[in-house]
Amino acid sequence: MAVSIAPVAEPPRRIPLDRAAFRWAGVEAKEYKSHAVDAAGMGWQAVTRHTIGPAGAAFETRYFELEPGGYSSLEKHRHVHLVFAVRGRGRALVGDSVFDFEGLDAIYVPPLTPHRWLNAGDESFGFLCTVDAERDRPQPLDDNELAALRANPATAPYAF
Amino acid sequence: MAVSIAPVAEPPRRIPLDRAAFRWAGVEAKEYKSHAVDAAGMGWQAVTRHTIGPAGAAFETRYFELEPGGYSSLEKHRHVHLVFAVRGRGRALVGDSVFDFEGLDAIYVPPLTPHRWLNAGDESFGFLCTVDAERDRPQPLDDNELAALRANPATAPYAF
Numbered sequence: 001m002a003v004s005i006a007p008v009a010e011p012p013r014r015i016p017l018d019r020a021a022f023r024w025a026g027v028e029a030k031e032y033k034s035h036a037v038d039a040a041g042m043g044w045q046a047v048t049r050h051t052i053g054p055a056g057a058a059f060e061t062r063y064f065e066l067e068p069g070g071y072s073s074l075e076k077h078r079h080v081h082l083v084f085a086v087r088g089r090g091r092a093l094v095g096d097s098v099f100d101f102e103g104l105d106a107i108y109v110p111p112l113t114p115h116r117w118l119n120a121g122d123e124s125f126g127f128l129c130t131v132d133a134e135r136d137r138p139q140p141l142d143d144n145e146l147a148a149l150r151a152n153p154a155t156a157p158y159a160f
Numbered sequence: 161m162a163v164s165i166a167p168v169a170e171p172p173r174r175i176p177l178d179r180a181a182f183r184w185a186g187v188e189a190k191e192y193k194s195h196a197v198d199a200a201g202m203g204w205q206a207v208t209r210h211t212i213g214p215a216g217a218a219f220e221t222r223y224f225e226l227e228p229g230g231y232s233s234l235e236k237h238r239h240v241h242l243v244f245a246v247r248g249r250g251r252a253l254v255g256d257s258v259f260d261f262e263g264l265d266a267i268y269v270p271p272l273t274p275h276r277w278l279n280a281g282d283e284s285f286g287f288l289c290t291v292d293a294e295r296d297r298p299q300p301l302d303d304n305e306l307a308a309l310r311a312n313p314a315t316a317p318y319a320f
Contacts, residue, residue: 010268011270012254012257012270013267014257014259014261014267015267016261016266017263017264017266019263019264024266052242052266053266053268054240054241055240055268055270057219057239057240058219058292058293058294059219059290079217081214082214082217086264094172097174099172099174101174101176103177104177104179105175105177106174106175106177106184106212107172107173107174107175108170108173108213110170110171111216113172115172128288130219130221130290131217132217132219133218
């Protein structure tokens with residue numbers, strides 16, 4: 001009697017990390033965003049996106065890498081983030097806090113909380129970031145949010 | 161004008177990893193399963209579960225740690241796994257394959273694919289495992305599945 005297995009998109013697999021290059025096999029580096037968003041705070045620099053998987057889940061795990069001096073957009077959205085630093089040293093602006101993190105430290109970003117990721121070192125900084133597969137698009141901050149971040153000495157350096 | 165923010169369960173936070181103890185701050189170690197399942201293959205040994213989060217998502221990220229000699233249940237379920245080795249050296253039986261992994265190597269487990277995690281070294285082995293928040297319960301393998309794994313020299317050592 002045949003074993004009943006549902007059709008699957010992908011077979012079992014090992015996705016090895018090339019530790020010298022810091023790249024997972026078969027996972028392509030893509031631009032962080034496919035187009036510029038012309039709104040205050042939405043600029044970014046030197047960021048790549050690597051979508052690792054998995055097929056058939058309600059979530060997606062991505063690896064983002066920021067070169068020295070790199071930073072992501074300052075944005076917000078309803079879906080949350082749970083990220084783990086896996087390469088180098090990073091900094092996160094999240095709400096009115098600034099966190100440094102590295103070496104598997106995690107950061108939680110609640111819904112609609114302004115956030116930006118930055119490389120805080122002089123080597124590549126990378127983190128794993130898992131999100132809901134179905135999620136809302138990132139939005140720019142509104143004028144009040146930006147003004148509050150710029151008035152706060154802790155967050156002002158990252159509210160550009 | 162007040163900034164409109166949806167109510168959230170948890171504030172922004174950094175969840176630092178204590179790298180000596182390999183424990184994330186505020187994340188409790190729990191037993192892998194709360195009760196024994198009396199079915200072939202469903203035994204386990206020396207496994208702890210650490211649910212890291214996040215609140216408000218369609219997924220959950222857990223850290224599992226297996227002491228030397230430890231192993232998880234041999235089971236299957238419709239929800240998929242994407243796991244990353246983060247401590248020590250592990251081995252995975254997935255379908256009819258056996259994979260060794262360590263150092264951020266990832267493993268993908270498709271739906272309804274029999275799998276078991278084992279510690280392949282003499283130090284603690286740990287991996288991050290993200291799953292859908294709403295998911296089915298693990299099931300034992302059926303007799304045909306177990307027989308096939310036991311007839312395959314590659315998988316037989318792990319089909320106990």
